[in-house]
Amino acid sequence: MTGIKEKGISYKDIVKKVGFPTIFIGGFWILLLIAGGFLGISMTTLLSDTIKRAGMNGILVLAMVPSIQSGTGPNFALPVGVVCGLFAIVCSIEIGFTGWAWLFASIAFAIPLAVIVGYLYGKLLNAVKGSEMTIATYTGFSIVAFMCLPWLVIPFQSKNMGWFIGKGLRETIQLDAIKGAQTLSNFLKFSLFGEKGFITFGGEKGIIIPTGMLLMFFICCVTVWLYFRSKSGIAISAGGINPMFAKSSGIDIDKCRIKANILSTIMAAIGIIVYSQGYGYAQLYTAPLNMAFPAVAAVLIGGATASRAKVFHVIIGVIIYQGLFTTALPVANLLFEGTDLSEILRMIIQNGIILYALTQVKGGDK
């Protein structure tokens, strides 16, 4: 009897420590991987895709950390930063940059833009304390919808972006045309267990490692991690956990929240640039509308809550989330031909996890 009891407790402890969503969804992924193995799906392709998609999405997910830590909840207004990044991409193409120059110019344009926009957005959040998540969602939606107008109206000249007939920018801009596709991903790219045994530089077979992109993700992670060990970052975290504690220690919480949301907006802007180069296309108009939800879901799957998140949660979360859906697609297709089961699964899991996190939010007093 006692043995069982002890086991029960230790099992519960593990669940508590790692978090129910992480175990549940992580376990599900592993199950799918095993199923995929039995069905003869190439594991190396699956892993390559997982790594690639995790690298593409990582920085967008990372943008959740500062906003959650500052107490404003997951950044449901991620599209705000995304739009900044897209605008920078477009400007950079318009000027005529290509390849690496395009990439760096985009990032260089995006950062100051994101600082200004993030500042204003932070101000907005301070005015609507208590309902940040709802307001953030609609701020994101509104900005994306609003930006459709400039995309259509601003007289950009570059032939790489416009419609062949008519005015305005294309919905999807091919980055191949400006040698921008996979610029970062192909940097120091190598493959494991590919053509030449263990490591093949520039290989196309085996597990492909897009070194440049991962490096970029890693740099951003370290930056955020370090920031939250600095004076300013520690103040932000304290303000997020316990605003009264922070206030009594002389911290201006409103300022902290603004700083955190600027950082989050910058991450979103850089994130979409990295994402676009990895994807090979920059998607304008309504494409960024629902971009916040996968990122929120990923960080929650990684073990974060609506009020606490770490860089570690981002890394775990983005790998599990992207891994699950890269695996689910071929497995579901093989098992149930002709159904769109993996997309359905994604909707249920992604939104279910966000709902679950919302039920855990305290402060909903009668």
Added chain:
Amino acid sequence: MSDSLLSLKHVSKEYSGNKVLKDISIELKKGEIHALIGENGAGKSTLMNILFGMPVIHTTGGYEGAIEIEGKEVHIKSPHDAMNYGIGMVHQEFMLINGFTITENIKLNREITKPNLVSPVFGKRLETLDIKKMNEDARNALDILDMNIDEFLPVAGLPVGHMQFIEIAREIDKTGIKILVFDEPTAVLAEAEAKNLLNAIRKLSQKGIGIIFISHRLDEIIDVADTVTVLRDGEHVVTKNVKDTNKYEIAQLMVGRKINIERGEGINKNIVDETILNIKDLAVAMPGERVKGIDLSVKRGEIVGIGGLAGQGKLGLANGIMGIFPAKGEVEFEGNNLALNDPKTAIKSGIAFVSEDRKGVGLLLDESIESNIAFSAMQINNDFLINFGAVKLKDSAKIRSHAVKMIGDLDIRCTSSMQMVGSLSGGNQQKVCVARALTLKPTLLLVSEPTRGIDIGAKKLVLDLLKQLNNEGMTIVMTSSELAELRSICDRIVIICEGKVEGVLPPDAPDAEFGLMMSGSRHTEGSEA
């Protein structure tokens, strides 16, 4: 005994082994106004919780003793039962919905309905409201109180006094109301309104309703009550006919302790005749603890105690100085004017604060001891940081060594400096709070409720620590609800009542003096002792 309405017989209650009520017996007759008085924690609210069958009583093992209503023993298991037995309460905070009319508030969840076409099928909840009848009832209840205000007006915007009367009207509208409890009803009222209320209470009692009147205002008790019961530390001190006593006696009974206060050994203090803190007309908007104009000065090297009943504003003082709640007035610290509403400046100029709300304000419960201790000093004084140009990263090694030193100095019992604060005992948490304040190297320490919620042994340790700090030269302003602990270490005790300084007493002043001051019944001029 035919006119006995309510009798509590030998009622006792304990919360997890801790006796909070010991053998209380109270008789309430028809038409009697029975005053109940006692300090915070004397057991008044527990007694009322029992009378109203609040869930908190039954989830913690119920109570001992018996309750009789009109001679018959009853078992009140829920607030609903209490209502059925004719017991009503006028709350201190108004339970009124602003957007509703007076009638709707009086009839809240007791609306009169009449059947309509669909209600026979879908049940009583879909019956139509009978607004006309509801208005009539409300009218009657208001008439009993001599309120000729229109019952169909919205509550929003009514003066506070009116709102209180609507609360009362709601209670007397309940059918068969026999016993009415007033919980500090005059606390929020202006003088004229309070007078009106007392008249109304008298009138209700003349109609045969038994009234339990909880108040700390001795003058009111003498004025309106027939009998008075004094509770102290959960014990029934005395029940007296008001005619046979006076406020001086009641005050003494309320505060008095059987055990004498232990003042520490010969206190050889070096109180310098230099004013370190001078407060002029300070007003603080702390919810529930409003300060409405305090004048006070503190000398270097003193321990000044701030006492008073809950809700009177004693806690607001320190919170106001530190800028945690909006404040207005003049505060001079070490000869310089201190900017208010700015915690950073207050801390920078050398004032440290240990909050009364240890878990809510004082600590980050899910963080380690060392990060808690170092936090304020890092943010305000730039201690414990390594500078890389503009980037300032925390210096973990320095934090650890400082925390370890503090743990040793203050004797914080923990496994290591990395233990989560939330898992420490109350007394040790309090020491972490003090350690954080000391890390700021303050010249003035404001401590609020330092022994709240910690056990007796730990209490003594914390108080000794404060005394020791004071001996080393630190000026301390200590706010506490426990008069005994203020009297044990303070040099003088300032009593706050209704947001103002009521008076200043030496620690060895007689009990009655303290009692009268805390009840606001003895107005003394000035604030200097």
Added chain:
Amino acid sequence: MNNAKTRERLNTPKTSTWVADNIVSLIFVAFTIFGFLVSDGVTINFFLTELSSRFFRNAFLVLSLVIPVVAGLGLNFGIVVGAMSAQIAIAIVRYFEFGGIAGLVLTFVLALPIAGLFGYFTGALYNKTRGQEMIASLMVCYFANGLYQFLFLFVVGVIIKVPKTHPMIKPDGVGVRMTVDLVPVENGGLKYALDKIWEIPFMWAILIVFACILLLQLWKIYRNKNNPALYRYNKTMVLINAALSTAMIALSIYSILTNSRLMIIRKVPVVTGLLIVALCVFNELILRTKLGQDFRSVGQSQHIAEVSGINVDKTRIIATIMSTVFASWGQIMYLQNMGTLNTYGAHTQIGMFSVAALLVGGASTQKAGVKHAVIGTLLFNSMFIMSPEIGLSLFGNALLGEYFRTFMVYGVIGLALGLHVWRTNKKGKITLN
């Protein structure tokens, strides 16, 4: 304790002006008028035809949002769940090829338990996410949409075997087609099953509606005469309404008698109209019952309601169930008018659009009534009709107008929510006074 003070209180000037209170509605009126001025392609007939058909399509859905607001749940984006329930009911009815009025009634009956059940779950979820209901209601739509697709794309075909040859089912035998033809009512389907029962000319409808409004104003004045203290009313408003109604009555009688151009506006479905009126009346009447009073109590203060012995959680769930069921019926009315079921798209937008419409009518997250729903539906759809026209005539690009109206939908919701929270926070701020 006399009355003088409270009497004065009734006459104190309002803190905000009428214009500030109705700013959103006014912007939309101005926008529509502006549209008429700049675009030459829009005739009044086209506009009114479009507007009336859109109104009868959407009004019921918008009205279903009123009860949750009263009960303090805020704007219930979760009516999408009701819409999905309706589509499940329609799919069942369509699959077995029921149709006509009997089929339609069956759809309504089927939708009731389905929407009721899902409404219960949604309500329970709102109780778990207290304080965050609006974001939760949005997420619940996305989540439920996943389950809905699972049902329609996977369960139908893989778990429930269906014949490949059925016109609703995709050729490979798994899942429901993207669009399902609801078949005109004449051919035994559901299309126009409700609308076609009885139709009357547009101007006749105008005549009847405004005659009713005029009678209502007269009744208000009469009631006030009898008991001036109890039944107060805004005199200018009543007079304006009365004058406006009289003018509209005169106009409609004139066009009916002279058979003017206005008579060729598309006819109006009477039964649909009556159902909309019925829901309006229901929303009003429910507030006069005990249940309605509980909705209001809970909506104003959950704490006080709880202390007074009202079962707050249960009351909120009932409000959600009602809203979900009405939304499902609203969606049936919408789809029978559309004539085709866009299986995977018909429901996704209705939450946003209905909420935006309600807000445009002057509602907020805490105050909403029949009036807001009706006015909002009219104004919002006016904007919808005019937007592409303005884009076309000002910028030569109709797409611009379409993007603009999407922006207006989100913008209006965001603005209304933001303003509300901002005001509440400002009020709750601790000050020295």
